[in-house]
Amino acid sequence: MAIVFGVTRAAGWPEVKAAFFDWGNYRESFPAISRAFLLNVKIFLIAEAFILVFALLLAVVRSLPGPVFFPLRALAIAYADFFRGVPTILVIAVLGFGAPALAVGGIPTSTTFWGIVSLVLIYTAYVSEVYRAGIDSVHPSQEAAARSLGLTRGQALASVVLPQAVRRVIPPLLNDFIGLQKDTALVGILGSVEAFKQAQIEVSADFNFTHYLVAATLFVAITIPLARFTDWLVARDRRRRQVGSLV
Amino acid sequence: MRKILIPLAVLAAAVAAAATGGRSEASTAALPGCTKATLVTVSDGKLSIGTDNPAYPPWFAGGEGTKPWKINDPNKGKGLEPAVAYAVAKRLGYARGDVRWVYTPFNKAIAPGRKSFDFAINQISYTPDRAKVLTFSSSYYNVNQAIVGLRGKPIASVRSKAGLRKFKLGAQLGTTSYQYIVKSIKPSQSPAVYDTNDAAVAGLKNGQIDGLVVDLPTAFYVTAVQVSNGKIIGQFTSAVGNQERFGMVFQKGNALAGCVDKALAQMKRTGVLKRIQQIWLAKVTGAPVLK
Numbered sequence: 001m002a003i004v005f006g007v008t009r010a011a012g013w014p015e016v017k018a019a020f021f022d023w024g025n026y027r028e029s030f031p032a033i034s035r036a037f038l039l040n041v042k043i044f045l046i047a048e049a050f051i052l053v054f055a056l057l058l059a060v061v062r063s064l065p066g067p068v069f070f071p072l073r074a075l076a077i078a079y080a081d082f083f084r085g086v087p088t089i090l091v092i093a094v095l096g097f098g099a100p101a102l103a104v105g106g107i108p109t110s111t112t113f114w115g116i117v118s119l120v121l122i123y124t125a126y127v128s129e130v131y132r133a134g135i136d137s138v139h140p141s142q143e144a145a146a147r148s149l150g151l152t153r154g155q156a157l158a159s160v161v162l163p164q165a166v167r168r169v170i171p172p173l174l175n176d177f178i179g180l181q182k183d184t185a186l187v188g189i190l191g192s193v194e195a196f197k198q199a200q201i202e203v204s205a206d207f208n209f210t211h212y213l214v215a216a217t218l219f220v221a222i223t224i225p226l227a228r229f230t231d232w233l234v235a236r237d238r239r240r241r242q243v244g245s246l247v
Numbered sequence: 248m249r250k251i252l253i254p255l256a257v258l259a260a261a262v263a264a265a266a267t268g269g270r271s272e273a274s275t276a277a278l279p280g281c282t283k284a285t286l287v288t289v290s291d292g293k294l295s296i297g298t299d300n301p302a303y304p305p306w307f308a309g310g311e312g313t314k315p316w317k318i319n320d321p322n323k324g325k326g327l328e329p330a331v332a333y334a335v336a337k338r339l340g341y342a343r344g345d346v347r348w349v350y351t352p353f354n355k356a357i358a359p360g361r362k363s364f365d366f367a368i369n370q371i372s373y374t375p376d377r378a379k380v381l382t383f384s385s386s387y388y389n390v391n392q393a394i395v396g397l398r399g400k401p402i403a404s405v406r407s408k409a410g411l412r413k414f415k416l417g418a419q420l421g422t423t424s425y426q427y428i429v430k431s432i433k434p435s436q437s438p439a440v441y442d443t444n445d446a447a448v449a450g451l452k453n454g455q456i457d458g459l460v461v462d463l464p465t466a467f468y469v470t471a472v473q474v475s476n477g478k479i480i481g482q483f484t485s486a487v488g489n490q491e492r493f494g495m496v497f498q499k500g501n502a503l504a505g506c507v508d509k510a511l512a513q514m515k516r517t518g519v520l521k522r523i524q525q526i527w528l529a530k531v532t533g534a535p536v537l538k
Contacts, residue, residue, distance in 0.1 A: 019359035100453040109455050191439030204421035206376035207357040
């Protein structure tokens with residue numbers, strides 16, 4: 001409250017208010033930015049589908065035991081280290097401008113395509129770590145018990161370890177999903193007109209910054225319901241698991 | 248013979264004068280009410296001029312010099328915009344050494360709040376909406392938009408504005424080029440919008456866009472230097488009474504704008520502005536007009 005009071009009493013407040021909180025401008029650019037936001041939605045939905053699958057494969061590869069699988073494990077580790085370390089915007093710029101420049105027949109030039117590829121590469125690395133944490137959190141006795149019942153290692157992983165592991169990491173998975181949603185704005189550097197780029201276009205037309213607020217509203221409007229949904233999912237799961245037990 | 252020689256001699260003198268920062272121009276009368284002593288500037292006794300970095304030809308020339316300037320150093324006073332800026336500064340009583348160039352990305356130039364420059368000169372086109380937020384000087388260059396494509400591609404043989412509609416077009420963010428695509432060409436596919444000129448050029452080379460809309464002088468630079476197989480397909484003329492023009496931008500209401508306008512008016516009257524344009528945009532020699 002004190003901050004709000006201080007800000008609104010500042011000498012430059014009328015100017016800031018006109019530049020960032022102009023209702024007329026907000027309404028005017030809302031339809032165009034909403035339409036552009038559909039591209040963000042398309043990008044993160046397609047990307048997330050691939051990320052969830054690839055990251056799980058990567059996590060499983062990384063938790064393979066024994067010296068036989070060392071090369072695979074090493075590759076998985078190198079992949080995760082590299083793509084978690086490189087800034088997303090660089091991967092997008094290099095792939096989005098670089099890959100089509102190869103001019104090899106059959107390589108798509110679509111900026112949306114390369115934007116999705118980059119995001120999948122990056123977020124697969126992040127999400128595989130989340131999965132791995134989940135897999136590690138399942139007590140080894142669970143697998144041992146499954147194997148003693150005659151299940152193979154693969155069967156034990158698929159029907160005993162992974163179901164428990166994935167359930168535990170739903171909140172951090174959502175965390176990365178929200179991160180992905182926000183990073184779709186980076187695809188704009190390739191020339192695709194998504195919500196943030198559309199907002200920039202509007203800003204450059206009249207030099208008023210309210211249009212950024214429109215983009216911000218759209219991103220928040222989609223993440224908050226998702227966060228509440230995850231909370232509900234986790235709570236429901238906990239209730240079901242604790243039926244009949246003492247708390 | 249004499250009739251030809253005299254204008255030639257005048258032009259040569261002007262070239263020499265502009266090249267050396269206009270030290271020896273005769274037609275500089277002091278502007279009433281606009282002297283260094285009475286003007287209020289960001290840094291006392293200095294004129295701070297904002298522009299973006301890198302500073303691209305043909306707007307800037309002379310090559311690199313002091314840091315942090317890339318490609319061209321505005322302190323050298325070469326290229327259309329430094330030449331105009333130094334000529335204006337001189338008329339307001341600022342010597343060459345009193346001019347300070349301030350690195351000002353476009354977004355910072357247009358952001359609200361106190362500016363770190365007295366005026367910015369960076370190919371910023373006047374529009375009524377923009378003038379609500381910033382004060383613009385009068386025109387120092389009237390500009391036309393143009394379209395660049397690759398030789399041998401279908402777009403290279405287009406001869407009319409309507410013929411461009413079916414192609415994927417692109418422009419740089421924050422330019423009136425984008426507005427021109429959307430409002431005047433009205434293509435069937437939504438245009439690509441790039442953060443920088445370099446990114447837009449990469450998009451053109453990669454075939455991610457068929458045509459790049461830029462202002463005409465930049466089109467000449469793009470085809471001469473950046474895209475070897477690039478071709479200026481044509482230029483577009485503005486509607487009568489709606490000529491697109493570049494102006495310096497000031498903090499809204501800055502009284503300095505009035506003085507800069509007086510200086511520009513004097514430069515127009517005496518032909519100095521025209522000569523500066525002829526010197527630095529000599530290669531901009533017209534392109535077919537697409538209607």
